[in-house]
Ligand SMILES: Nc1nc2c(c(=O)[nH]1)N[C@H]1C(S)=C(S)[C@@H](COP(=O)(O)OP(=O)(O)OC[C@H]3O[C@@H](n4cnc5c(=O)[nH]c(N)nc54)[C@H](O)[C@@H]3O)O[C@H]1N2
Ligand SMILES: Nc1nc2c(c(=O)[nH]1)N[C@H]1C(S)=C(S)[C@@H](COP(=O)(O)OP(=O)(O)OC[C@H]3O[C@@H](n4cnc5c(=O)[nH]c(N)nc54)[C@H](O)[C@@H]3O)O[C@H]1N2
């Protein structure tokens with residue numbers, strides 16, 4: 263397959279036309295894309311009342327392939343009824359993620375019962391009766407409630423409230439596999455868990471760090487901003503073990519000059535080892551200190567922990583920094599010099615930073631470096647975790663986490679007189695382990711693919727199989743429906759955001775709350791998430807309790823409740839009347855006053871983790887291709903990395919030569935967690951030697967259940983593997 267030499271550009275445009283054909287014509291797709299609904303893919307924040315394809319600075323047109331893919335997926339025809347009689351569970355298990363996704367939209371509730379070979383359609387009434395009966399039999403802490411970041415604030419708020427009034431804190435979201443380390447790290451450093459700036463600040467900065475992320479693929483609309491920074495004479499420093507094509511050069515489709523010639527993005531590209539960032543960031547800080555370029559006044563007036571941290575940085579030898587980061591002194595100095603010369607620096611990062619056992623420390627190290635030069639707490643500079651799902655941040659704000667924030671807890675009790683549990687709840691992996699141990703009997707998944715997103719896929723299937731009942735609220739089929747099967751498994755089909763009968767709201771990563779109008783349903787059958795949750799709650803808890811669940815079918819009533827109990831969300835109460843979107847107060851720091859107990863930001867000292875690997879092992883990252891959205895695969899190819907298939911391992915030619923492999927050779931990849939056979943070796947000079955790349959979710963059979971103790975996020979990057987010439991040996995006992 264041809265390897266493109268820039269991101270975006272004509273391939274993206276052709277793709278749009280092809281997708282438009284699938285969606286029934288360009289006009290139909292354009293109308294759907296322009297409807298006033300928040301974009302369905304990543305959390306950069308688009309659409310809403312300004313209409314689709316408009317960014318947070320009001321710029322139009324902004325489109326990306328991902329939003330087209332998501333839109334066209336929702337515009338698919340219904341899965342026909344005979345599908346469920348035609349394909350057995352065993353056959354569904356043979357389907358690839360892409361084959362499942364492209365079967366069409368889910369339109370009727372279906373039930374699988376252990377011992378049967380097939381799912382079978384059931385009525386909504388039957389589904390509700392089964393669930394209610396089960397919930398009445400169980401004690402609350404035998405259940406768990408998982409949320410993806412795709413649902414609305416209203417659905418998220420309502421379901422977590424129901425789960426807690428039912429009596430459990432086993433409430434969590436996909437963030438535990440995503441940006442939880444950012445939330446925990448930022449909270450410990452600056453007292454707030456989200457981005458400290460707005461999009462306009464990034465546009466006006468003169469240095470942007472892009473650490474451990476692949477925005478050309480995963481946050482394409484951010485590329486316009488990076489292009490602007492470069493055109494204003496600013497710098498972009500990329501820190502990534504892989505040279506990602508679109509981070510070198512990108513053609514922004516909405517810009518003529520960019521389309522024709524392309525825009526250089528990275529002004530400096532540095533390749534650490536997978537997991538080498540903490541060492542590298544410490545090295546940059548050490549060099550900035552040697553140069554005397556820190557902002558002493560800021561550190562003295564607005565920070566604590568500075569002396570301890572600095573002493574540790576100074577005591578860390580250069581040799582250790584170089585060895586553990588895999589970066590040369592020259593490169594470290596080059597980063598430090600550019601940073602020392604910058605007036606306004608923005609630090610952005612994604613999964614290359616959080617998916618490690620030291621994920622929280624990575625985030626703290628980024629904050630340390632920013633604080634060192636006073637880059638937090640003023641305009642045009644700051645900290646920017648580039649969030650994943652379109653509403654993952656809103657789901658968090660709504661209290662979808664095991665421990666409800668005190669303010670929300672107290673206000674719920676005060677305003678609604680409800681009784682809420684105080685027993686500790688389980689995080690996402692905790693629930694999987696609880697299920698495996700037989701302590702949990704019932705799981706409820708609002709969107710997402712809990713099976714497919716988990717580390718250790720064999721364990722995930724086994725753990726879910728120990729549940730009595732598992733419920734999935736989804737729009738399309740995914741691998742969870744085939745492999746994540748409890749004794750009784752029910753799939754409930756729901757409406758997508760732009761098909762909702764009532765308005766809903768979402769929150770972007772820059773802390774904007776925006777309104778989605780909803781729209782006409784495309785298919786008969788699916789129900790609104792809010793309606794399903796309110797109905798289940800009423801049937802389970804009865805209509806006599808402190809909360810009138812019937813009124814909660816109305817998203818306006820839910821917003822009134824959100825306005826009363828969630829701090830910063832007061833204006834949401836009449837957003838559908840005023841149409842005034844708003845930014846959540848207290849989250850953007852243009853002044854150096856931090857919501858920590860002392861009002862000061864905190865610097866944290868760290869020991870550098872060892873880069874594990876011995877001799878013949880490689881360090882593996884499991885990542886997304888350009889053609890997928892998480893566990894949903896739209897296209898088998900990865901345009902930007904020049905791959906035409908997914909069952910591949912990308913390794914540096916030097917490693918291949920050292921280990922005795924050739925391009926296109928079939929190999930077995932294994933470690934203590936699992937085995938993957940028949941994998942194709944692809945030589946990939948763009949990856950740093952010693953490291954390898956495979957695609958998630960297929961490679962999850964190799965991901966151990968090793969988590970960051972503070973954020974409970976698994977290390978989806980930095981997995982030790984051995985690669986062997988194809989020779990089937992028995993699998994390890996736990997696989
Ligand atoms: N098209 C598309 N868009 C998406 C998604 C999608 O699947 N598809 N998913 C959404 C979600 S939920 C999320 S969380 C985001 C994910 O967005 P990303 O974080 O960009 O996603 P990954 O594919 O995990 O890519 C990780 C990047 O980090 C690099 N990396 C790996 N290990 C390390 C390391 O140790 N250090 C450093 N510095 N870099 C490393 C990899 O080379 C890769 O470029 O995207 C969101 N947007
Ligand atoms: N090895 C490895 N594993 C990883 C990662 C990695 O980088 N490597 N990344 C992790 C990350 S960052 C994340 S966020 C998780 C992803 O975890 P999840 O959020 O659990 O998974 P998704 O694949 O995004 O969910 C896909 C499903 O969402 C459903 N869906 C789409 N739209 C809607 C909607 O409007 N409502 C409802 N109810 N359902 C909808 C569709 O049915 C689709 O099948 O995976 C994690 N797992």
Ligand SMILES: [Mo]
Pocket residue numbers: 439440441650651
């Ligand atoms: Mo994510």
